[in-house]
Amino acid sequence: MVADEYSRSSSPIPRVCFLNQYLGVWGRFWQHLYHRIALACNNDPFNIFVWGTTAVEYVVYWGVGGLYSLPDLTGRPAFLRRYKVQPGTNDPLSFWGFLKCVAVVNFNQLLSVPVLCGIYHLMVARGADFSQHIPDFSTIIIHLLVFILLNEILFYYSHRLLHHRLIYRHIHKIHHTWQSPVSITASYDHPVEHLLSNVVPIMAGPLLMGSHPFTIWLWVVIAVVYTLAHHSGYHLPLMPSPQFHDYHHLKFNECYGVLGILDDLHGTDHKFRQSVNFQNHRTFYSLNPPVAASSHKNRLQ
Template sequence: MTTLPSAKALWSSIVSTHNPIAIDLAGTLLIQLLFWWLPCTLFLSLDTLLPRFSALHKLQPAPKQPTTADILHSIRICLRNQLLVLVLHSLLLLCTSSSSSSRAPAIRIDPDFPSGREFSTHILISILLRELLFYTAHRILHHPPLYRRFHKTHHRFTAPVAFASQYAHPVEHIAANVLPILIPPMLLGAHILTMWAFLAMQLVETSTVHSGYDFFGGAARKHDRHHERFDVYFGGIGLLDWALGTDERDGEERRKRE
């Protein structure tokens, strides 16, 4: 019963005693650690911790699996991309804070929690907007000249692993991974706690669909098909894939013909 009031008091104390830029940067890094690095590490550890379970649920056979060197290379590229985003994020916050504009910040850091109604509404709208932005950016990146220049990097992993979820050319990482998550909460003027919750959801989703395991209702299976076929499953939640016919509705028949 006292958990929520205590959490509210703690949050209010943090906001009143810390610089907003420090709160934004530190909180976002913590979300990355807990909801991307930790799940990716757990997925990668299944081979060692639960080898029989891992073998039973892996989508791709052993010969197709990336090598240890491939995975380490992927981790280095992910670190580079995250460092790039951290630098850009810091510059954006510094420019915004030094601006003479009287406009309210795009993401609010209020001492109060967002209301339940605001939180749920902003999360739902953000999910839908992110799907639109990500699907569009992803389809554009499959245009042959852009694919060869940018998106081919990500498709190096024909049998994806969780750490491949942020393995991308820097331009793709910003345009297709970061902006579709950042723009919706900014347009809504969302509370930073809402923004962090939305970011956490998207990080878990992307690490899961790239995990190479058949967990969570076939989400990873669908993304594996994208890495195999290149012309299906461009979205995240599947809404636009269903609406625009890129969801392999006749998947079984197609597989038989291949």
């Protein structure tokens, strides 16, 4: 039925030139998938942007975050404990603490919906791309690079602002109640912080570039998976290293950014670079964990 409806549309499934040229069938696959989602949203740009983005964020956050949380809640599989950045912490994870985190994060995610509604109208005024055709591969890459750079800038400075002594205890202290974070604590924060330091840095790039919803969804997946890994407490093979942000939770006044570019520029990673955590701060490709108990050693320093 979907294929029939699509064939009756004003244009056939487009050949997304650059994407199809280099990725072949994947370009057609993503185009067809996007078209099916657009049909489910009645081809309404508002529904596609607001509810589509909300659904992508929610499914990825709780799908990936749930997988990360299982070992902390159950202790199984036991071999994953060898990958803990702060050994012995959240062993086991408090069930009531887990439920409180779930409640706070869901409230923040619900709060994001009206914010996305406002951003949608800004996107329309900006002349954003809401066409049926997903962008070509080169456009997606360029937009993602802008998103990453802008996110690093906005997150770093908003995060440092939240650590100001006149602001911290009223807002950011909630997030830092988890000195040894777990994945789903990524959005365990005050609503003001959630909007200022989570939603705005992620959505500023798409608004600036007038990006297509498909590109925005891809960006949301990357951003959410990355921040969940950073808060997971596990330094797993093939996954992004959580050492940088875990050190921030452990030491409080270092490592404010995402990529570490501005921390290097402003010298807010000096102690981190002298720590065992920095030596382990890389993606590794074997089953052998990084140096054991690295954060525990730093905690004793």
